[in-house]
Amino acid sequence: MPFRWEHLLSGEGLFTGTSLALALYFARQAATRVTLTRRAITRRIPLGATRTVALRQLMSVSTSGRAGNALILLYHPDRGDGMLDLDDVRSLVLPALDEQDALQSYLEAQVPA
Known part of the structure; x- marks a missing residue:
């Protein structure tokens, strides 16, 4: 089965991307x-x-x-x-x-x- 871009653009992909970005932001703040x-x-x-x-x-x-x-x-x-x-x-x-x-x-x- 080929990779499907629609999966990344779904709500699940958006949630995962947002969660990862927030985790990186707060980790950087905690390490400041x-x-x-x-x-x-x-x-x-x-x-x-x-x-x-x-x-x-x-x-x-x-x-x-x-x-x-x-x-x-x-x-x-x-x-x-x-x-x-x-x-x-x-x-x-x-x-x-x-x-x-x-x-x-x-x-x-x-x-x-």
Whole structure:
């Protein structure tokens, strides 16, 4: 019996593909590492870019509940000469973490008033 593409396009194939994609997404989120130092926070994603944001760059800290309970950091990027580009705003999304409330409180205290 030849391979039938209709089987993959059925509801069963769609369910399997969606389940696999979600499993990979959440496995990547679970493997993400966040490091906090006195001056910066770093997010390391497996097979992805490492991003470090100095605490002096922070503009705001908030939570989002769409895909877990993620922390969203808005910050001004560094221009490269030690100054911040106040015309540009970027975001860094941190996955749900242990002791997330304490981290959020600490980061909010670092945001300039």
